[in-house]
Amino acid sequence: MSSKQKVQSTWPLYVAAILVGAVIAGGISYSFVADSLAALGIPDPGPATTFGLPALRGAAWLLAALAIGSFLFSAFLIPPADKALGQAKLTVDGHIAARTGASSASGIAIIGVLMVPLVLSDVSGTPLGQVLFQPSAWATALAQVAEAKVWLTVAVIAAIVAVCGYTLGDWMAQPGLLIGAVAIIVPLGMEGHAATGGDHDYGTNAYLWHLIFIMLWIGGLFALIAHGRRLGPHMEKAVARYSRIAFFAFIVTVISGMISTAIRVQPSDLFTTRYGLIIVAKMAGVLILGIFGFAHRQLTIPKLSSDKSAFVRIAVVEVFVMAAVTGIAVTMGRTPPPPPRDPNLTNMQIQMGYNLYEAPTFLGVFTIWRFEILYTVIGILAAVYYLWLLRRVDNWDHRRTFWWLLGCVSLGVTLSSGIGMYMPSGYAMHMVGHMILSMTVPVFLVLGAPLTLVKEAFPEGEFNPRAWVEAFEKSKFLKFITYSPISTLQFLFVFYVLYIFPSFYELAISEHAGHVLMNLAFLVSGYFYFWELVGPDYIEGRPRVPIRLAWLFISMPVHLFLGVYLMQLNTVMGEEFYLSLDLPWNPDLLRDQKNGGGIAWAAGSFPLALVFGILFVGWWREDKQDSDRMDTKLDRDEDQEWEEYNKMLSTYSRHDESAAQHQPFTTQQTKQRTKLVKPSAPLDDDSGAAKDTNGEDPRNS
Structure with missing residues (x-):
């Protein structure tokens, strides 16, 4: 200084x-x-x-x-x-x-x-x-x-x-x-x-x-x-x-x-x-x-x-x-801004920011696009950073790269296509977006193992992203949020709290801030839930696959029940907001809501089937590893038993030779002792244990 x-x-x-x-x-x-x-x-x-x-x-x-x-x-x-x-x-x-x-x-x-x-x-x-x-x-x-x-x-x-x-x-x-x-x-x-x-x-x-x-x-x-x-x-x-x-x-x-x-x-x-x-x-x-x-x-x-x-x-x-x-x-x-560029705004433009002209169809939602500049940009940046990290890593499993990029693309397509544009306009399209953001995109992203990639891309022992990731993986917060009961409850809570209370749902959909926060909740909640279930990234104290599979089975009927509840509900949620949009196709809001309930009931089948398949394969691999580990242990223990047996015979032999120097055996005793163990008895090829004169394992007699 x-x-x-x-x-x-x-x-x-x-x-x-x-x-x-x-x-x-x-x-x-x-x-x-x-x-x-x-x-x-x-x-x-x-x-x-x-x-x-x-x-x-x-x-x-x-x-x-x-x-x-x-x-x-x-x-x-x-x-x-x-x-x-x-x-x-x-x-x-x-x-x-x-x-x-x-x-x-x-x-x-x-x-x-x-x-x-x-x-x-x-x-x-x-x-x-x-x-x-x-x-x-x-x-x-x-x-x-x-x-x-x-x-x-x-x-x-x-x-x-x-x-x-x-x-x-x-x-x-x-x-x-x-x-x-x-x-x-x-x-x-x-x-x-x-x-x-x-x-x-x-x-x-x-x-x-x-x-x-x-x-x-x-x-x-x-x-x-x-x-x-x-x-x-x-x-x-x-x-x-x-x-x-x-x-x-x-x-x-x-x-x-x-x-x-x-x-x-x-x-x-x-x-x-x-x-x-x-x-x-x-x-x-x-x-x-x-x-x-x-x-x-x-x-x-x-x-x-x-x-x-x-x-x-x-x-x-x-x-x-x-x-x-x-x-x-x-x-x-x-300061008062200048007059708006378009003074003749429709109710849809005032409420959503843009106009829609016809009812959504399965193919039609992919023919209109409006680039979403928040989560879509985050998805692009996440993909670019992932690919940049790959340059620093050798022998990376490129299946993980595929899953990560698929998640980023799915996020952008969902929010920038007609799916994202129609999400604020009706319950059914809102539910389509919800299912993708909470049950499809997170599955793809967790399978990309981004934290593992970060750890492999940076050296150990330095204050760098690797150290930050390792600290996060060992944090109390992560242990809490990925504890199986908590992980399941927080995932289901995001589903239920939004749809069980109609006033809360209407408040959430009527403001742009509500859409931003809802999408964030869907993504984060789904990510933690599926990370705990199938994510390759390390979680300290993660339960074994059968336990995780059991929690998946517990959560599935609870999740499906919400879809059944919505299909039977006869009160239109968000009715005042949806009517204020003045949609030109004049939708039947109650029918649209029941369709949304059906989507909530059925749309999770693909991601849950994928997760079940991954867990089933993981269970098979875990069981095979346990079997291999047990076989190795048995082989090791058996070899150790043979070594101890031979050491015991060697000890007895030395003891008997020493005793013979002081008190010779009778002829009959010598014959019996020689019959039990001959010094030149052949060794078992696998274990090295001695065999008796008839070629049989003495332990089997």
């Missing part, structure tokens, strides 16, 4: 960056507030709301970035104190980063609560002071204002992450805390301009990609600056890992931003409307950040071993640019 270098606190930098983002967000929004309120016909609620609401929103976004980046850092950018990750405690630097993430989540929780009265003040034009201390006003906000509910949800998630971040100091908790920190911002990605109007499925999904990866980009840089200012170890590897994340985040941010812009703004509006100018300013900021990232890769990263301060100096400037871009982005939610 150079004598000129000294440890520096980073909290003043955090506070300054958050203030920059908040002031820019509040200032720009406040300057546009008159037009915004006039467009909405709302009286001015006063500066406390018009400036404070966007300012706090900007602060919340930057705190979310800091939380995400801090947990990313403690989980994956630097190693913990011990190579055995399952029991490893965080290093001092990891502990500081985790505490920073927990503190940031605490700040978001406080802001989330404050946003409830602020949102009510904003939409009603009531001064903040009149609603802040009135419980009835809070109740009104939560009952009638969707954005208030979103912020309360954000506050609850953030509070949980904060408590866990403060109390859990081992490495195993950090990946989960990172997922929790990302979950904080997901509700914010489901509301706003992107979630309304035509093509809002594209707008919402693109916004989710945009928001999550820009948070990873900004937050990771926050964490690295703090690590550099406290002169922490492993800086070179941490920066190298972050550089790859930042490069991918830059690409995702640019592409998702272009998609969102193309949906909401015509090219002529970019320089003629305030909304368009904000988009241009944001795009310019992102490009500047891309230049900073290029500078890091070309100039500062090669010099990290000799001059860590070079990275920090450039990164500090970069993070303030990020804060400014965040503040600008926040104002988009406060």
Whole structure:
């Protein structure tokens, strides 16, 4: 360490960056507030709301970035104190980063609560002071204002992450805390301009990609600056890992931003409307950040071993640019967008984002396509990463490659073809998609053994994806979720909870966020269930095949019963939503629902038959291995018995010879002893045991 270098606190930098983002967000929004309120016909609620609401929103976004980046850092950018990750405690630097993430989540929780009265003040034009201390006003906000509910949800998630971040100091908790920190911002990605109007499925999904990866980009840089200012170890590897994340985040941010812009703004509006100018300013900021990232890769990263301060100096400037871009982005939610590209939207476009013109048919669903940009893209990325890993592995079973790619293709085809397009329009097509996503795609994916491939692609003894996978395979969470009764129950729970409660089903299908979360639940629940049953990837303490087969037999009738229940149900679930679509073929909703029940009853036959076949073959192989192992053991034990028998005879022989020296045998005794065992008796070819003079095994006499 150079004598000129000294440890520096980073909290003043955090506070300054958050203030920059908040002031820019509040200032720009406040300057546009008159037009915004006039467009909405709302009286001015006063500066406390018009400036404070966007300012706090900007602060919340930057705190979310800091939380995400801090947990990313403690989980994956630097190693913990011990190579055995399952029991490893965080290093001092990891502990500081985790505490920073927990503190940031605490700040978001406080802001989330404050946003409830602020949102009510904003939409009603009531001064903040009149609603802040009135419980009835809070109740009104939560009952009638969707954005208030979103912020309360954000506050609850953030509070949980904060408590866990403060109390859990081992490495195993950090990946989960990172997922929790990302979950904080997901509700914010489901509301706003992107979630309304035509093509809002594209707008919402693109916004989710945009928001999550820009948070990873900004937050990771926050964490690295703090690590550099406290002169922490492993800086070179941490920066190298972050550089790859930042490069991918830059690409995702640019592409998702272009998609969102193309949906909401015509090219002529970019320089003629305030909304368009904000988009241009944001795009310019992102490009500047891309230049900073290029500078890091070309100039500062090669010099990290000799001059860590070079990275920090450039990164500090970069993070303030990020804060400014965040503040600008926040104002988009406060600025009236230009008129929609198509002002004559149908009810289907408003509810689903697109139009359908005819009833679905078996072949017809494969003649219309609408590329789904969330799970389909995830499937493409998963396939590409799998194929990239194959380049690092020799002698891989290519049947596993076939299954994995088939799963990725099935996921994309299901959601991007007419199957995915018709899923929101009727119960039967919803059930077709559900069955594929929960009972077909997961089977294909687990047979691809992706975790085994990761382990074989990376070396042992290093802090790399192999170590992360091995720690996950030994985690308490995986032991719990793949415990046969729990695995079966969680799989059946996802089926039953969605369809037994009609109000819950209608809430889930009437919002795009509901579709996103439902599809996620189908995929994750099915993956864990079938992984425990037939997945080649390692699970510690996995029961033997007969026990797993028994659990499959237990779950099958329970699963089939739901289909029978739905076929007999005479109450139409989601009726209000389906009627609001004004479908041109005027479907019989009750009949469609009964058809959906029949699909639920019958559609699982193929994947369950495949799983049964795999388990049956596994049982046969397991039984054969047991038999071979027993035969080997018997052969080994038999050889050992022969050796012990011969040793016993040899011992008796030496004993008798010694005794003969002191007391000679009579002639008759000598003849009897010679008849029992001759010194020149032939040996059995297989065991080496002695035979008697008649060629018989003495043990058989």
